[in-house]
Amino acid sequence: MGEIVFQKPKSLCDVPLHYCPGCTHGIVHRLVAEAIDELGIEGKTIGVASVGCSVFTYNYFECDMVQAAHGRAPAVATGVKRSDPSKIVFTYQGDGDLASIGTAETVHSAARNENITIIFINNAIYGMTGGQMAPTSLPGQVTQTSPYGRDVNTVGYPVRICEMLSQLEGPSYLERVAVNNVKNVKAAKKAIKKAFQNQVEGKGFSLIEVVSTCPTNWGKTPEKAMEWLEENMLPYYPLGVYKDKYADKEGK
Amino acid sequence: MNKVTFNTDLCKGCGLCVAACPKKILRMSETVINAKGHHPAEMVDQSQCIACAFCATMCPDCVITVERG
Amino acid sequence: MADKVLMKGNEAIAEAAIMAGCRFYFGYPITPQTEVAAYMAKRMPKIGGTFLQAESEIAAINMCIGVASTGKRVMTSSSSPGISLKEEGISYMAGCDLPALIVNVERGGPGLGGIQPSQSDYFQATRGGGHGDYHLFVVAPASVQEMVSLTAHAFNVAEKYRVPAMLLADGTLGQMMEPVSIEGITVEDHDKSWALTGTNCERKHNIINSLSLLPEELEQWNIERYKRYATIEENEPMWEEYMMDDADVCVVAFGIASRVSRNAIKAARAQGVKVGMIRPITLWPFPKKPLLAAADKVKSFVTVELNMGQMVEDVELATRCKRPILMANRVGGCIPTPEQVLEQILAANKLGGEQ
Numbered sequence: 067m068g069e070i071v072f073q074k075p076k077s078l079c080d081v082p083l084h085y086c087p088g089c090t091h092g093i094v095h096r097l098v099a100e101a102i103d104e105l106g107i108e109g110k111t112i113g114v115a116s117v118g119c120s121v122f123t124y125n126y127f128e129c130d131m132v133q134a135a136h137g138r139a140p141a142v143a144t145g146v147k148r149s150d151p152s153k154i155v156f157t158y159q160g161d162g163d164l165a166s167i168g169t170a171e172t173v174h175s176a177a178r179n180e181n182i183t184i185i186f187i188n189n190a191i192y193g194m195t196g197g198q199m200a201p202t203s204l205p206g207q208v209t210q211t212s213p214y215g216r217d218v219n220t221v222g223y224p225v226r227i228c229e230m231l232s233q234l235e236g237p238s239y240l241e242r243v244a245v246n247n248v249k250n251v252k253a254a255k256k257a258i259k260k261a262f263q264n265q266v267e268g269k270g271f272s273l274i275e276v277v278s279t280c281p282t283n284w285g286k287t288p289e290k291a292m293e294w295l296e297e298n299m300l301p302y303y304p305l306g307v308y309k310d311k312y313a314d315k316e317g318k
Numbered sequence: 319m320n321k322v323t324f325n326t327d328l329c330k331g332c333g334l335c336v337a338a339c340p341k342k343i344l345r346m347s348e349t350v351i352n353a354k355g356h357h358p359a360e361m362v363d364q365s366q367c368i369a370c371a372f373c374a375t376m377c378p379d380c381v382i383t384v385e386r387g
Numbered sequence: 388m389a390d391k392v393l394m395k396g397n398e399a400i401a402e403a404a405i406m407a408g409c410r411f412y413f414g415y416p417i418t419p420q421t422e423v424a425a426y427m428a429k430r431m432p433k434i435g436g437t438f439l440q441a442e443s444e445i446a447a448i449n450m451c452i453g454v455a456s457t458g459k460r461v462m463t464s465s466s467s468p469g470i471s472l473k474e475e476g477i478s479y480m481a482g483c484d485l486p487a488l489i490v491n492v493e494r495g496g497p498g499l500g501g502i503q504p505s506q507s508d509y510f511q512a513t514r515g516g517g518h519g520d521y522h523l524f525v526v527a528p529a530s531v532q533e534m535v536s537l538t539a540h541a542f543n544v545a546e547k548y549r550v551p552a553m554l555l556a557d558g559t560l561g562q563m564m565e566p567v568s569i570e571g572i573t574v575e576d577h578d579k580s581w582a583l584t585g586t587n588c589e590r591k592h593n594i595i596n597s598l599s600l601l602p603e604e605l606e607q608w609n610i611e612r613y614k615r616y617a618t619i620e621e622n623e624p625m626w627e628e629y630m631m632d633d634a635d636v637c638v639v640a641f642g643i644a645s646r647v648s649r650n651a652i653k654a655a656r657a658q659g660v661k662v663g664m665i666r667p668i669t670l671w672p673f674p675k676k677p678l679l680a681a682a683d684k685v686k687s688f689v690t691v692e693l694n695m696g697q698m699v700e701d702v703e704l705a706t707r708c709k710r711p712i713l714m715a716n717r718v719g720g721c722i723p724t725p726e727q728v729l730e731q732i733l734a735a736n737k738l739g740g741e742q
Binding site for chain 3: 107108109111112114115121124125127128129130131132133134135138141142143144145146147148149150153171172173174
């Protein structure tokens with residue numbers, strides 16, 4: 067028996083994920099579970115599931131979980147965290163949830179610098195309901211509810227959450243990552259782990275935006291979806307650290 | 319020898335592991351159909367594996383375990 | 388005799404909640420209940436509790452869901468339009484079987500309505516209020532002292548049955564000052580093994596959730612919940628009977644309307660009319676048994692309400708329409724006068740006499 071260099075993290079439940087083939091939710095779930103494992107916080111972590119494709123995350127993480135209404139996960143997480151600040155509290159939300167119906171909860175939990183960790187999946191579409199236009203759908207993007215392409219003159223422009231939140235005094239750490247290739251997945255892992263580590267250290271609000279794919283509703287193969295992400299989403303949603311209060315303070 | 323094992327029944331046949339493999343030694347099976355009804359990923363030439371775990375890194379379903387031997 | 392202090396209704400609710408072990412309050416300003424929040428803002432930091440002014444009513448109720456998930460006592464308060472906003476979260480609370488206390492100091496509606504007292508959220512409170520099949524345990528105090536005792540009681544019942552509870556008051560009671568005693572509050576200890584406290588890697592994870600895509604499973608959840616509701620209906624109705632022993636006419640009124648009715652009943656008695664009152668203290672469960680029993684004794688009923696006729700439907704159901712029912716009501720922030728109620732009592736007495 068050789069040295070195991072890669073296996074399923076133990077904070078991820080031993081059940082099949084319901085996601086479509088090639089959906090990157092699975093990758094991000096694994097990264098979150100790896101971060102929880104590596105920080106040794108499984109026993110004191112409480113997760114908040116959202117509404118959308120990721121609604122069933124309560125079945126996938128071994129830690130205690132609560133399922134929130136559409137967009138309300140940061141408010142629920144606020145309650146959980148205030149109830150017991152020694153717990154590690156995270157939300158896992160999609161773009162419709164976090165950037166549309168839950169914009170107020172997102173902005174104000176960030177403004178309060180609530181000591182929670184938010185994992186934000188941006189795949190530019192509503193997955194669970196079958197491919198409608200999201201607040202992050204790209205200009206011209208064809209979806210079920212923008213069949214002629216997103217017309218910015220009538221429905222406005224996609225929302226860049228990291229850029230928007232970075233204008234607030236409150237949040238500690240905002241980074242946008244992607245999971246379209248091995249290099250980016252590794253960077254995403256690092257960012258997610260840091261977002262949890264920050265909370266352990268009491269540093270406050272961390273949000274990691276993960277630019278992701280939705281092969282099914284984009285109408286592409288998983289591999290082509292990765293290419294589409296790189297060619298279309300990354301120019302509009304540039305990767306990088308948008309705010310890191312502590313690094314700035316330490317002059318890093 | 320380095321070893322890649324597949325929890326085959328969890329595989330959804332997305333092919334992201336095949337695309338990620340730098341040694342091009344993975345493929346989607348053309349003959350096997352797993353419990354979910356997908357053609358799962360399989361190893362073509364284990365001896366070429368460098369245990370980089372790129373395949374497992376890109377796998378959305380934790381199908382793959384990688385051992386360095 | 389316990390020491391009494393002079394307190395405003397809204398502040399009495401807040402202090403009673405604290406005495407009942409509630410250390411978490413989330414709210415949003417709205418007249419006429421803002422004193423609850425203001426009181427909590429002052430008190431909570433001094434006793435190691437949490438007061439947080441949320442960005443919205445919706446966020447406030449969801450913060451309550453967060454605390455309730457961890458098994459701790461939590462409350463929010465608002466007034467009618469704010470409660471409508473909270474209804475999404477209240478439905479989730481019911482669906483997740485989470486105990487919490489929601490205070491509604493009602494004002495006139497619909498829409499933005501006014502800021503004067505009302506009882507027009509009766510249907511909303513007693514029928515659940517949000518989407519789906521559910522009930523809240525609903526208490527309706529008629530005095531500042533009852534605001535204290537019922538706040539504490541509501542927390543206990545909510546935890547006992549794992550249901551959200553609502554204290555339904557109105558702008559008059561919220562603003563009214565009366566001497567009260569804030570003593571003798573008992574905090575019951577109920578099972579919290581369902582709570583999210585972290586697995587400590589020693590148990591299977593707890594999940595707080597209202598979602599099931601399997602129809603048969605979701606049906607079973609509803610059936611199980613309704614079994615608990617049946618137990619609540621059996622064990623928890625509360626009411627007060629006033630001068631009912633020889634009554635020919637039965638007034639039915641809760642909250643501020645019952646106080647007006649009391650004066651009218653005294654005036655009617657002075658005229659020789661045998662009238663009494665059944666005052667529901669719990670609005671859900673509604674005190675059906677005493678009303679049905681009264682229907683076999685009295686000639687007629689009069690409901691007194693600050694709405695266009697909501698509780699009257701429950702009285703009709705409870706009495707199985709055995710006797711005629713009249714109503715004395717005002718809306719929009721107006722309160723029925725004792726004279727108006729007396730008029731209906733006299734009419735009901737006459738009506739009953741004709742049968």
